[in-house]
Amino acid sequence: MAIKFPSVEFFQELANRMQGNAAEFEKLGFCDTVMAVKVDGGDPHLYGLTFSCFDCTDVRELGGADELELDFTLVAPLALWREMFESIQKSGIPEPAYTLNSLSHVGDRMAVVYDDPEGHDKFYRFMATIQAFVNQASDLDIEWA
Amino acid sequence: MAYYARDDFFNNPEVLERSVEIFKGKLDIGWKNLDIERVKCRPSDPRRGLTFDDTNVGSYGWDQIPEKIRHNYSMAPRGAVQPPGLPHLGYDINRKSEVWADNAPALYEESKARHWIPTREVPWDAVEQLGHSDELERGLAQLCTDLTCMATALGDIPSKWVWHINQELLELKMFQCAQMFDAAQLADVFRKRAIAGGTGLGRDHAPLGELLKCVLDAGSFPCASASTHILLAGLMQVLLRHMGACSPNAADETIARFGVQDVSRSIAYGVEHMRSLLKERPHESTGLRGHLDEVENALVGYLASPMLFSALALVTAGGREKAAEAVPQVTALYRKFADEHLERREAAGIGSETSPLQAFVSELEA
Numbered sequence: 488m489a490i491k492f493p494s495v496e497f498f499q500e501l502a503n504r505m506q507g508n509a510a511e512f513e514k515l516g517f518c519d520t521v522m523a524v525k526v527d528g529g530d531p532h533l534y535g536l537t538f539s540c541f542d543c544t545d546v547r548e549l550g551g552a553d554e555l556e557l558d559f560t561l562v563a564p565l566a567l568w569r570e571m572f573e574s575i576q577k578s579g580i581p582e583p584a585y586t587l588n589s590l591s592h593v594g595d596r597m598a599v600v601y602d603d604p605e606g607h608d609k610f611y612r613f614m615a616t617i618q619a620f621v622n623q624a625s626d627l628d629i630e631w632a
Numbered sequence: 633m634a635y636y637a638r639d640d641f642f643n644n645p646e647v648l649e650r651s652v653e654i655f656k657g658k659l660d661i662g663w664k665n666l667d668i669e670r671v672k673c674r675p676s677d678p679r680r681g682l683t684f685d686d687t688n689v690g691s692y693g694w695d696q697i698p699e700k701i702r703h704n705y706s707m708a709p710r711g712a713v714q715p716p717g718l719p720h721l722g723y724d725i726n727r728k729s730e731v732w733a734d735n736a737p738a739l740y741e742e743s744k745a746r747h748w749i750p751t752r753e754v755p756w757d758a759v760e761q762l763g764h765s766d767e768l769e770r771g772l773a774q775l776c777t778d779l780t781c782m783a784t785a786l787g788d789i790p791s792k793w794v795w796h797i798n799q800e801l802l803e804l805k806m807f808q809c810a811q812m813f814d815a816a817q818l819a820d821v822f823r824k825r826a827i828a829g830g831t832g833l834g835r836d837h838a839p840l841g842e843l844l845k846c847v848l849d850a851g852s853f854p855c856a857s858a859s860t861h862i863l864l865a866g867l868m869q870v871l872l873r874h875m876g877a878c879s880p881n882a883a884d885e886t887i888a889r890f891g892v893q894d895v896s897r898s899i900a901y902g903v904e905h906m907r908s909l910l911k912e913r914p915h916e917s918t919g920l921r922g923h924l925d926e927v928e929n930a931l932v933g934y935l936a937s938p939m940l941f942s943a944l945a946l947v948t949a950g951g952r953e954k955a956a957e958a959v960p961q962v963t964a965l966y967r968k969f970a971d972e973h974l975e976r977r978e979a980a981g982i983g984s985e986t987s988p989l990q991a992f993v994s995e996l997e998a
Contacts, residue, residue, distance in 0.1 A: 516746030517680065540679050583880045588889060592877035593964060604975040605903055611869060611896040612742070615889050 489630035493526040502543035504623035512541045518616040520609040523560040558606030563597040579625040684737035701726040701798045710800050723798040729912035733904035737803040739897045743810035748890045750821035758882040759828045771946030774834035776826035780819050785844045787815030789860045814894040839937035846930040855923040861902020865895040870969040878947045906980035920982045928988040966993045
């Protein structure tokens with residue numbers, strides 16, 4: 488059954504798969520950060536993701552960035568999120584141009600928004616886990632909004 | 633040998649007599665009777681195991697370390713009984729705020745948990761099928777050569793200071809040991825990447841040496857911490873992010889993805905260390921700002937060096953043909969780094985209105 492993107496169900500499914508692939512995420516190590524994904528466009532959505540130890544322990548849609556104490560928010564238009572997930576679905580991992588690092592590096596495609604640089608640096612401290620988390624969508628049947 | 637034990641044990645008849653008695657079975661087990669705090673520690677999260685946080689209790693924890701350590705100059709682990717006569721081991725960093733950051737114990741645990749093994753985890757086969765131009769490979773090899781030098785310095789600096797630091801601050805010292813191991817591994821992987829690509833290592837160059845010497849020669853641990861953890865680790869982070877974003881190669885992407893996590897822990901420690909230090913001793917900020925401005929001056933020399941700038945242009949453009957067109961992108965990279973560096977300085981309480989780095993990048997953009 489297809490899962491709609493963007494939706495809480497989509498990110499919850501990634502969280503479930505993360506838990507199901509415990510060995511992969513235990514190998515990557517502790518990941519302790521509260522981040523958000525913002526899908527920009529005509530109908531914008533903001534999702535809060537709480538990572539603790541080896542799991543994503545909480546997924547929720549946010550009415551505003553102040554509803555959680557966020558370390559950082561990844562912001563991109565719907566079309567770019569779609570390109571990224573479609574790239575991941577080609578071979579299980581993104582093509583070099585579609586890794587979270589490549590997309591966010593200069594900031595003209597995906598923005599990393601933060602209040603405190605310490606929160607910003609958590610993106611880099613835990614990037615390997617967050618990349619593996621989004622890679623969990625590799626064989627997900629996605630219904631695009 | 634600079635220190636001779638206070639007793640000539642070998643020629644002391646009492647030592648021999650005592651040993652003979654023990655060998656006869658007359659054991660003295662009076663040492664078992666300790667007037668010491670007994671606590672029970674269990675993992676708060678079984679999946680994390682027993683962490684430093686879980687053992688931060690009573691006299692064993694770091695919360696009770698005084699600002700000025702006057703009670704222990706020995707190797708006794710914090711909380712152990714210290715009988716009279718323990719030798720002074722020569723620690724000369726005995727002030728907690730000079731080195732401590734409350735996130736250091738957790739960063740140490742994170743460093744162990746997120747340990748990676750480049751020897752096996754980098755897809756080295758991908759280096760054999762590069763699929764990019766020789767010029768790009770030459771640029772990447774030069775970048776990896778520079779990063780090898782930086783990673784070596786990143787390991788040398790904590791090793792220069794760790795043995796000066798009082799044993800009471802043990803979680804911090806262990807974090808420094810983890811930094812050294814992380815740095816060794818980074819130097820190892822950058823070196824291997826340059827060699828494995830087929831073009832070999834590039835050149836060392838004076839502007840990089842000047843920068844690293846300024847960082848290595850910091851006269852106090854707080855100055856060394858500011859220039860190492862905020863400036864040098866920040867520079868390595870942005871260069872790795874750039875390498876990962878520009879190289880079409882899975883090996884480089886992997887090295888960048890795992891490399892940034894290692895250097896970012898050092899940045900997190902550095903910012904928190906500065907915050908803790910300045911909360912306790914705000915007057916230190918003037919010296920720290922001056923030191924960082926001075927190191928930034930050397931950093932400008934490195935960023936302006938033709939070798940780094942042209943290597944970054946080659947890496948960004950993917951080859952020589954369009955390298956000149958990549959100059960604005962390299963300038964944008966410098967702008968990103970300068971802004972992130974200034975944000976970290978400000979968050980740490982050592983912002984600068986006379987930052988040479990900011991002035992240099994503004995000049996480039998003009």
